[in-house]
Amino acid sequence: MLHAPELLLPAGSLAKMHAAFDFGADAVYAGQPRYSLRVRNNDFSTLQALQEGIDGAHARGKQFFVASNIFAHNAKLKTYLRDMAPVIAMKPDALIMADPGLIMMVRDEWPDVPIHLSVQANAVNWADVKFWHRMGLTRVILSRELSLDEIEEIRQRCPEMELEVFVHGALCIAYSGRCLLSGYFNHRDPNQGTCTNSCRWDYKVQPAAEDASGDLGPTKVIPLHFQQALEEANQPWSTLHQQPRHPLADQPYLIEEAERPGQLMPIIEDEHGTYIMNSKDLRAVEHIERLVKIGVTSLKVEGRTKSLYYAARTAQVYRQAIDDAVAGRPFDIGLLGQLQGLANRGYTDGFYQRHHTQAHQNYMRGASEAERSQYVGDVLGVEDGWARVEVKNRFAVGDRIEVIHPGGNRDVTLTRMRADDGADITVAPGSGHIVRIELDPSLDRALLARYL
Numbered sequence: 001m002l003h004a005p006e007l008l009l010p011a012g013s014l015a016k017m018h019a020a021f022d023f024g025a026d027a028v029y030a031g032q033p034r035y036s037l038r039v040r041n042n043d044f045s046t047l048q049a050l051q052e053g054i055d056g057a058h059a060r061g062k063q064f065f066v067a068s069n070i071f072a073h074n075a076k077l078k079t080y081l082r083d084m085a086p087v088i089a090m091k092p093d094a095l096i097m098a099d100p101g102l103i104m105m106v107r108d109e110w111p112d113v114p115i116h117l118s119v120q121a122n123a124v125n126w127a128d129v130k131f132w133h134r135m136g137l138t139r140v141i142l143s144r145e146l147s148l149d150e151i152e153e154i155r156q157r158c159p160e161m162e163l164e165v166f167v168h169g170a171l172c173i174a175y176s177g178r179c180l181l182s183g184y185f186n187h188r189d190p191n192q193g194t195c196t197n198s199c200r201w202d203y204k205v206q207p208a209a210e211d212a213s214g215d216l217g218p219t220k221v222i223p224l225h226f227q228q229a230l231e232e233a234n235q236p237w238s239t240l241h242q243q244p245r246h247p248l249a250d251q252p253y254l255i256e257e258a259e260r261p262g263q264l265m266p267i268i269e270d271e272h273g274t275y276i277m278n279s280k281d282l283r284a285v286e287h288i289e290r291l292v293k294i295g296v297t298s299l300k301v302e303g304r305t306k307s308l309y310y311a312a313r314t315a316q317v318y319r320q321a322i323d324d325a326v327a328g329r330p331f332d333i334g335l336l337g338q339l340q341g342l343a344n345r346g347y348t349d350g351f352y353q354r355h356h357t358q359a360h361q362n363y364m365r366g367a368s369e370a371e372r373s374q375y376v377g378d379v380l381g382v383e384d385g386w387a388r389v390e391v392k393n394r395f396a397v398g399d400r401i402e403v404i405h406p407g408g409n410r411d412v413t414l415t416r417m418r419a420d421d422g423a424d425i426t427v428a429p430g431s432g433h434i435v436r437i438e439l440d441p442s443l444d445r446a447l448l449a450r451y452l
Contacts, residue, residue: 004326005296008164009315010304011064013043016311017053022406022445023312024319027063028053029096031304032087035080036067037120037195042304047086054090063093069118071099081109088113094138107136114138119166122175124150126157133161139297140164144171148287148352152294162297167288168314168339169302171279171350283347285335288321309375309392309447310342312404341373341449373402373449377428379439386418387439387446389428395450396427403439405446412439 009020011028020028030044030053031037044050050066057064066087072080080102088110095113097103098120106113116139117123117132124143132140139162142151146165155163172179179195282302284291291299299322301314317335324332339347377389395401397417403410419425420434428435439446 002292002326002328003295004322005292006063006298007315007318007322008065008298008300009311010169010301010306011044011053012304012306012311013308014049014053014056016308017056017064019308019312020315021057021060021062023315024406025062025315027065027093027298028057029065029067029300029304032066032068034083035070035072035076035102037069047090050087051090054092058091065094065096065116066092067096067118068102069096069098069120070102071120072102077101077105081105084109096141103135103137111136116162116164117141119143126154129154129158129161129163133158138162141166141300143175144282145175145351147354148290148294151291151296155294155296163295164298164300165291165296166282166302166350167284167291167299167318169282171282171348173279280346280348281344282350283336283339283344284349284352285317285321285339286331287349287352288318289325289331292322292325306343307375308378309404309449312447313338313342316404316406316409337372341375373451375447376401376450377435377448379403379444379446379448380434382439382441382444385438385441386436387443388420389435389437389448391428391433391435392431393450394428394430395448400451402449402451403443403446404449405443407442410440410443411451 006026007024008027008029009025011017011020011030017028017030030050031042032050033042033045033047036042044053054064054066068084068087070076084106093114094116095106096116096118097106098118103115106115115137117137119141122143122145123129123132123140124146129140141164142154144166146154151163151165288299299318301318303310303314317338320332321335324330374393376393376395377391380388380390382388395414397414400411400413403412414437416438417425417428418436420436422436425435
């Protein structure tokens with residue numbers, strides 16, 4: 001029988017942590033204050049909150065990993081061990097680290113603390129993995145740029161090391177997150193945890209030309225034939241490679257971000273493409289069976305700043321995919337649809353399979369896509385057959401609702417609704433409201449999604 005890998009979810013807050021555990025996660029990870037790559041929107045920004053998270057996970061028999069994965073400048077080395085001591089005292093199950101210097105300091109000071117190599121360290125081959133094993137690390141989180149075949153070879157050559165891979169969440173335009181766009185535009189260094197996600201901004205492209213001084217300036221507009229461009233983009237790469245380069249491909253261009261009108265920034269496209277991109281989100285649930293057979297130790301979901309609904313839904317879907325794979329059941333294609341209801345920018349399976357078309361890069365839009373369903377509310381409690389619901393998005397009598405619960409999901413059609421004071425209503429207007437709907441008492445603490 002195949003061994004079930006660990007399902008690892010992000011814990012952006014205590015509520016999200018418990019939702020992840022309720023719906024099937026085995027472990028969670030959260031960022032350490034000051035020294036992780038998610039210092040913003042981090043409810044574990046205090047030692048007290050971090051202690052509550054670690055204790056809460058251990059009380060449920062689960063694991064809690066602490067990310068301490070910045071690349072530290074000299075100033076942070078002065079305070080690192082001092083600030084690390086109370087975190088170590090909380091007994092997290094492992095530290096997630098990237099900086100070799102910080103790893104050395106922790107290994108010297110606390111040699112028994114398990115360390116997982118962060119994806120930021122870009123481990124892409126079996127020699128990398130063996131090196132970190134010699135350094136005393138217990139797990140390597142492999143780079144997102146690896147194929148399934150490459151992961152399998154690493155597993156075969158490094159049976160002594162735990163391996164972790166990402167299976168869901170945002171992808172970065174840089175090599176496993178080593179990006180400088182935010183630091184360039186906003187002076188907020190992504191590698192210090194303050195990324196502003198500049199790759200997600202709304203850019204407009206304008207043609208440009210060099211002036212007499214060698215600077216780039218705007219020139220006349222070059223028409224874009226959208227359908228022709230789309231057809232060319234969908235051609236197999238081998239076909240494109242044989243064709244002569246488009247005459248416009250070597251021309252410099254200027255980009256204008258939507259919130260900075262008039263601030264034109266140069267960008268050049270070469271034979272490899274352009275470097276400011278809005279990547280689609282990773283979704284590799286269809287590859288879980290292969291990853292289980294390979295023997296990967298841990299399957300990781302990204303998204304510490306995402307919603308409680310995101311934590312619950314991804315945990316539930318990937319839990320089923322893992323359980324099905326271990327039991328030898330075929331992949332349930334319906335899981336793809338369940339993930340489609342999450343906020344996303346379109347999905348790709350990343351680099352797990354090679355030779356996808358350019359359609360796997362999200363050229364056309366950066367807005368979130370949620371085509372199947374929409375998260376509309378949290379069930380706060382059920383009394384006398386009426387559930388008290390904290391509304392997240394608009395829904396109404398007559399809507400078909402998916403009730404998402406750790407004990408199993410159900411579909412219901414709303415026939416009645418009340419305001420919190422008991423008055424009959426037909427519409428829950430949106431976030432900030434409390435309403436009541438008829439619901440089975442066994443579905444207490446469920447999440448609600450409206451089918452679109």
